[in-house]
Amino acid sequence: MISFLLFIFSAFLLTFEGRLVVLILAGKSFRRCEQYFLGFAIGAFINALIFFLLTVSNIPINFPFVYLLHVVVISILLYVTYKNKLWFHFKSHSPIKIFESGGIRSAKNILMIFIALSMACKLFFSLGHALFVPSYYYDTLSQWNMRSRISYEDQKIAFDLNEDRGHSKPQYPILIHSLQIYFNQPQADWNDSRANASTLILSIFAFSAFVLILARITNPLFSLVTLGLFMMIPLVSLHLAQGYGDIHVIEYLMLGILCAIIYINSNRDYKSLIISAILISAASWVKMEGLIFGVIPFIFVYALYFFCKCKSKEIKSMISVPIVAFVLSILWPLLLITKGLPLSPHPGDFSIKWHTEAINLMSDAMFSYGSFGIFWFLVPVFIAFQIYKLIKSKSKCMRSTFVLIFGLITFVESIFIYLLTPNVQFLLNGQTFHRTMLIPLFIFILSIVLYLFKILKTENN
Amino acid sequence: MFRVFAVFLLAFQFIPIACAAEQKLASQEAREFFGIEPEMQQKKVPLKFKAESIDINYSSDVPLKFSVAYPEDIGEIIRINPLDVISIYAEPGENRDLTIDLTMSPAWSPSREEYNLYIAGEEGGVVSLQEIAPRSPSFTKTISASISHIFVDEPKLLSSVNFFYGYKVLGVSFVKVFGIIAFIFLISKIAYCIIFKKIKQISRSIVVIALMFLFLYDARFSLDLVKTTFTDLSEWVSSHEYRQLGPLYKAADYLRMDADLVEKDMKVAMCFDSGDIVHKYLRYDLYPISVTHDIDNWNKATHVVSMATNKLSEEDGMISCGDTEKRHAVVLKTFNKDVSIYRFIE
Numbered sequence: 001m002i003s004f005l006l007f008i009f010s011a012f013l014l015t016f017e018g019r020l021v022v023l024i025l026a027g028k029s030f031r032r033c034e035q036y037f038l039g040f041a042i043g044a045f046i047n048a049l050i051f052f053l054l055t056v057s058n059i060p061i062n063f064p065f066v067y068l069l070h071v072v073v074i075s076i077l078l079y080v081t082y083k084n085k086l087w088f089h090f091k092s093h094s095p096i097k098i099f100e101s102g103g104i105r106s107a108k109n110i111l112m113i114f115i116a117l118s119m120a121c122k123l124f125f126s127l128g129h130a131l132f133v134p135s136y137y138y139d140t141l142s143q144w145n146m147r148s149r150i151s152y153e154d155q156k157i158a159f160d161l162n163e164d165r166g167h168s169k170p171q172y173p174i175l176i177h178s179l180q181i182y183f184n185q186p187q188a189d190w191n192d193s194r195a196n197a198s199t200l201i202l203s204i205f206a207f208s209a210f211v212l213i214l215a216r217i218t219n220p221l222f223s224l225v226t227l228g229l230f231m232m233i234p235l236v237s238l239h240l241a242q243g244y245g246d247i248h249v250i251e252y253l254m255l256g257i258l259c260a261i262i263y264i265n266s267n268r269d270y271k272s273l274i275i276s277a278i279l280i281s282a283a284s285w286v287k288m289e290g291l292i293f294g295v296i297p298f299i300f301v302y303a304l305y306f307f308c309k310c311k312s313k314e315i316k317s318m319i320s321v322p323i324v325a326f327v328l329s330i331l332w333p334l335l336l337i338t339k340g341l342p343l344s345p346h347p348g349d350f351s352i353k354w355h356t357e358a359i360n361l362m363s364d365a366m367f368s369y370g371s372f373g374i375f376w377f378l379v380p381v382f383i384a385f386q387i388y389k390l391i392k393s394k395s396k397c398m399r400s401t402f403v404l405i406f407g408l409i410t411f412v413e414s415i416f417i418y419l420l421t422p423n424v425q426f427l428l429n430g431q432t433f434h435r436t437m438l439i440p441l442f443i444f445i446l447s448i449v450l451y452l453f454k455i456l457k458t459e460n461n
Numbered sequence: 462m463f464r465v466f467a468v469f470l471l472a473f474q475f476i477p478i479a480c481a482a483e484q485k486l487a488s489q490e491a492r493e494f495f496g497i498e499p500e501m502q503q504k505k506v507p508l509k510f511k512a513e514s515i516d517i518n519y520s521s522d523v524p525l526k527f528s529v530a531y532p533e534d535i536g537e538i539i540r541i542n543p544l545d546v547i548s549i550y551a552e553p554g555e556n557r558d559l560t561i562d563l564t565m566s567p568a569w570s571p572s573r574e575e576y577n578l579y580i581a582g583e584e585g586g587v588v589s590l591q592e593i594a595p596r597s598p599s600f601t602k603t604i605s606a607s608i609s610h611i612f613v614d615e616p617k618l619l620s621s622v623n624f625f626y627g628y629k630v631l632g633v634s635f636v637k638v639f640g641i642i643a644f645i646f647l648i649s650k651i652a653y654c655i656i657f658k659k660i661k662q663i664s665r666s667i668v669v670i671a672l673m674f675l676f677l678y679d680a681r682f683s684l685d686l687v688k689t690t691f692t693d694l695s696e697w698v699s700s701h702e703y704r705q706l707g708p709l710y711k712a713a714d715y716l717r718m719d720a721d722l723v724e725k726d727m728k729v730a731m732c733f734d735s736g737d738i739v740h741k742y743l744r745y746d747l748y749p750i751s752v753t754h755d756i757d758n759w760n761k762a763t764h765v766v767s768m769a770t771n772k773l774s775e776e777d778g779m780i781s782c783g784d785t786e787k788r789h790a791v792v793l794k795t796f797n798k799d800v801s802i803y804r805f806i807e
Contacts, residue, residue, distance in 0.1 A: 114676055121683035128690045133697045134710060134746075137622045141741040146748070153749050166744040192746075225672075232679045234625050237686055244622060368634040370615060370627025373678050377640030378671045381647050385667070434624040455664045 006186045007194065011201055013070055014043030014182075020077035021046070021278075023086050026271035029262050031216070037209035038275070041255060044179050044202055045282040046073060051157065051178035052331060060155040063185040108221055115228035122231045122240065129241035130200045135192050140243035143169040148180040149190050159339060171341055173332045175285040176245045196242040203240055206251035213258045217265060218453040226449045230442060235371040235434055246435045248286045250442050253294050256280035257403060257446065260298075264305075264399045273302075273321045281328035288344065292417075293439045295329045297409040298322075301402050355424040362418065362427060371434040375441060382448045383407075389455070400450035407443035414440055486565055488544035488626075492617035492692075494707025497769050497799045498734075501526070503581035511574055512595030513602045517559045523586030525551045528579040529561055531568035531632070541577070542568065544616050544626065556591065564606035567613050567629035571598035607631050614685050617704060619738060628681065636678075643674035708796035709739055712766055713746040715794050715802055720750060723763055723804070730754065730762035732782035734770045759785040764793075765803040773801075 019039030022030055030038065050069045054061050081087055135145050147167040150158040157177070159170040176199055183198035184190050207227060215223035230236060239247040256279035262272045280298045283290030299322045306318055333343055366376040383404070390401060414436050418427040427433040503526075508515070517527070528548040530541045545568035551559050563569050563576065582588055610630040615621070628635035647667050654663045697703050701711050720727045729747065731754040733739050743766065744752040753762070765780065767773040772783045779787040780803055790803040 111672070118676070118679050118683055121686050125686040125690045128694050133693055133703055134742075136704065136706070136742075137619060138738060138741065139622075141738070141745045146741070146745045149745065149748050166741065166748065190748075229675070232675055232682075234682050237682075238622055238625075365624065367640060368627065368637045370625035370636055370682075373682065374636060374640035374643055374674060377644045378647065378675070381644065381651075381667070382671070385651075385663075430620065430624045432623065452664060452668060456668075459661055459664065 003187055003191075003194075007183060007197070010183050010186060011040065011198075013067075013074070014047060015040040015205070016043075017046055017070060017074050017077065018043030020074065020081055022275060024077060024080055024084070025278075026259075026275050027086055029259075029266060029272040029275075031212070034209055034212045034216075037205045037212060038255065038279075040205040041202065041209065041252065041282070042275075042278060044175060045278065045285060046070075047182050048173070048175040048178045048282075048285050049331075051174055051181070052335070055157050055174075056335065058156075061151065061157065061181065062155045066182060066185060112221065112224060115224055118228055119231055122237045125237050126200070126203075126240035126242075130196045130243075131193055135196065135243050137243050142167060143172055144176060144243060144245065145180065145192065145195055147172070148177040148184075148195060151177060152181045152184055152190055159341065171288070171336055171343060172245075173285045173287065173290075175282065176248060199242050199248065200240075202248060203242070203251060206248075206255060210251075210254050210258060213255075213262065214449075217258070217261055218449065222449055222453050226446065229445050229449075232373065233371075233375060233438065233441065234373050235438060239435075239438075244435075245286045246289075246438065249283045249290045249294070250439060252279050252283035252286065252290065253439065254442060254446065256283065256294070256298065257406065257443070260302075261399045261403070261450070264402070270318060270321065273318075274324060277321045277325035278328065281325045284329040285332060289436065289439070291329050291333075293410045293413060293436075295325050297406050297413075298325055300409060301406050304405065305402055351422060352420050355419055358419055358424045358427050362415075362433070365427070365430070365433055366437065369434070372437070372441065375445075379441065379444050379448065382452075383444060386448065386451045389451075398451075398454065400447050400454065403443060403447040403450060407440050407447050410443060411440035484547055484549040484562060484565055486613065487546040487548070488616040489614065491544060492704050494702065494705055495769055496707075497771060499583075500771065501581040501583065503528075503579045506578040506580065506590075506593070508576040508578055508593070508595075509574055510595045511571065511598055512576075513564050513569075513571070513598040513606075514560055514562045514596045515578075516592070516594040516596065517561065517590065518592040518594075519551070519557055519559065519588065519590050520555045521551070521553045521557075521582065521586060521588040523553055523583040523588070525553070525586075525588065526579075526581045527551055527559065527561060528581070529563060529566070530577040530579065531566060531573065532575050532577055533568075534575075545629075564602060564609070567610040568632050569606060569610075570632040571603045573632060603631070611635065611681065614688065615682075617689060619705070619736075639674070639678060643671070646670050646674070706739060706742055708800045709742060709768065710746075711796055712768075712794075712800055712802055713743055716747060716750070716764060716766070719764070719793065719802075719804070725763065727751075727764060728753070728758065728762045729764045729766060730759050730782070731766050731768065732770055732773045733766075733768040734772065739768055756783075756785050760788070763805055765790065765805070767799075767801045767803065769799045 015036055016039065018041065019035045021042050022035045022038050027035070047066075047070070050066060050073070051061055053069070054065060059065055135141060140146075142163070147158055147169075150160070150165055150167050157174055158165070158167050160167050161170065179198050179202065180195035183194055187194065207230075211223050211227050214226060231240070236247065256276045259272050259276035259279060263270060263276065266272065277298070280290075280294045283294040302322055306315075336343055366372060386400070386404060390398075390404075414433075417423050418433050418436070423432075515529075519525070526548055527550075528546055530543075530546045533540045533542070545566045547561070547563070547566050549559070549561060551557065578593070580588065580590070607630050611628060613628065615625050615628070630638065647670055650666045650670055651663055654660060654666060693703065701714075702708055703710060716727070716729060727750050729743065729750060729752040731740050731743065731752060733754065740752065740754050751758075759782065765773075765782070767782070770782075774781055776787075778789055778791070780790045781787045788805050789807045790805045793802045793804050795801045
């Protein structure tokens with residue numbers, strides 16, 4: 001019981017801390033419930049930055065230091081909040097109606113029931129495996145939970161160059177490791193289920209924030225259907241059972257993109273863009289893929305939007321956003337360079353050569369294997385439809401356009417990495433290609449949903 | 462009718478084979494603890510005919526294992542997917558009949574003409590195959606097979622976190638077939654709306670079609686997830702074992718308990734044949750207790766975990782693993798399924 005209460009307290013601390021950040025930076029852009037759910041994601045990032053600070057300062061990463069620093073951060077944030085009277089700084093709450101009148105005869109209600117049933121199956125699988133059975137996969141037992149455990153015991157982040165102690169890939173950023181360590185620190189000893197529960201909470205809170213924010217941008221039906229679609233991707237269910245960082249990269253990217261859309265919707269409240277930049281850069285603290293598939297496309301799409309929509313007098317406030325994203329995401333690579341570690345765990349990643357032998361395998365991975373179900377048969381049709389309508393439309397600078405461009409950039413990056421670099425080996429052996437392709441797939445689905453919402457709303461009117 | 466008259470003497474090392482009449486598919490057995498693989502020799506018999514099943518008449522004085530693999534010709538390479546292999550254990554006897562249902566594997570199709578039949582048995586066994594008779598594929602059997610193939614679950618492997626193989630029906634990817642059908646429906650609907658100038662209906666129509674197909678596929682996959690969860694949870698709760706790692710978790714618990722009883726720091730050496738995952742798990746679960754599997758650390762170890770291997774030899778209270786030195790040890794605990802813990806006593 002005490003262990004459970006300590007776990008809840010640790011979660012509350014991060015949530016509260018992150019919520020204060022949202023309050024201060026962009027309180028008026030988010031409802032209170034959204035602030036709390038976003039808060040945990042941002043609190044986890046702050047926790048990673050605290051671990052980074054302790055690592056750089058050679059201070060032991062133990063319970064007193066970590067929790068003390070969190071208390072210090074919260075105290076500063078509370079002071080700022082009360083000084084500027086931001087406590088009630090939130091968007092007013094409008095009730096969310098999930099089911100419509102009409103009962104079981106309403107098509108929308110039937111759709112919601114199917115979505116709920118589908119999600120229940122996925123949640124049953126994810127919760128059951130994250131909490132009640134032991135960690136099981138290779139990478140979990142080497143570069144994720146194993147590294148976290150070693151770092152927990154050492155009271156410093158492990159950067160082993162060999163696998164003698166069991167951990168590999170010292171280049172990996174530490175958001176997930178720091179979260180697992182943080183939750184285990186107040187307890188008597190390391191617990192594997194607790195480590196997985198800590199990242200499970202991140203998934204639950206991140207997707208909850210996603211659903212709430214998207215429900216406001218579109219409507220509850222579209223929002224829940226989108227979440228349902230995400231969870232219908234077969235490989236996602238397995239990753240929601242925790243143990244790998246890929247799903248958390250996606251969670252932060254999705255939240256970052258949604259926060260940017262809030263800016264687009266909200267008549268230029270650019271502070272929500274700061275939140276967006278923080279979340280996108282947090283993705284790069286989970287895995288380096290967050291930098292390549294998150295920060296870089298974000299800065300590019302942001303620049304494009306700026307040229308489309310913004311006035312030159314706004315440049316001073318707008319330039320801070322990509323700077324925030326860039327600076328936050330570059331800290332970890334800089335640390336690696338100072339430690340003499342290569343940025344990538346796979347040497348020779350940068351030689352460019354066309355690998356024709358991979359084309360068939362890539363096609364099989366997307367259209368024959370079961371990782372994505374039938375999504376890659378359907379998504380291109382909708383994307384082509386969206387692009388066709390966009391070309392014919394007078395207004396091209398829609399929010400779904402920018403999400404689509406973001407998705408296309410990540411898609412092209414993925415194809416480039418696996419067809420033209422030595423990373424082709426990870427397509428040939430099936431190790432990472434399927435996981436990487438989840439990123440553009442998620443973004444495409446979001447783009448399609450945003451676009452269809454606009455179209456169907458126009459048709460209804 | 463295809464007749465094979467072959468009498469051959471098989472030289473094997475002795476390990477008895479457990480006899481079972483039930484036919485099994487490799488992909489469904491892949492989640493189980495591997496155990497010690499009995500060392501056997503096997504003979505391959507290529508088969509070239511179309512069949513839904515094969516009737517075999519054999520004589521043997523040792524138990525046998527019949528396996529059927531489904532070779533795929535990919536350009537210059539013949540590939541066999543081990544997950545598609547079916548196997549059945551057969552009892553010894555004279556002129557015994559056995560039927561192998563080839564349709565059990567999703568790699569089967571009525572047009573397939575090539576199979577590899579493997580017969581494995583113990584050392585010293587005398588085996589003869591009097592007859593191998595195919596039964597031609599029938600329409601009803603093809604239909605029932607295609608339905609049963611859809612319900613063959615995704616194999617539960619360590620690679621599943623990286624990719625899923627996907628469902629296969631009559632040797633063809635179900636994802637590909639179902640996806641193409643969905644794609645055709647979508648394109649047809651768009652074409653219909655354009656031709657009959659129902660442009661405003663396009664968005665709604667294609668959304669409905671896409672959701673319908675996605676839900677249908679998801680229904681199958683969700684069933685798989687629910688079954689997997691029940692199986693995994695019940696195995697863990699009832700026997701504290703999990704998938705391919707079997708009783709390794711119980712071994713870890715026992716070692717942790719014994720660590721408090723030894724005077725010096727525990728160092729565990731592992732002796733195993735299987736993949737590195739067993740070492741990775743034990744090292745994670747017992748950390749910071751040292752767990753190694755190389756010869757160099759054998760002499761410094763205080764304990765040994767022997768897992769599903771023939772490499773461990775035991776004689777007069779001394780054990781060795783492969784080429785390591787012999788050391789005095791006592792067995793602390795033996796779990797079922799070929800896992801034992803020893804403590805060195807010198």
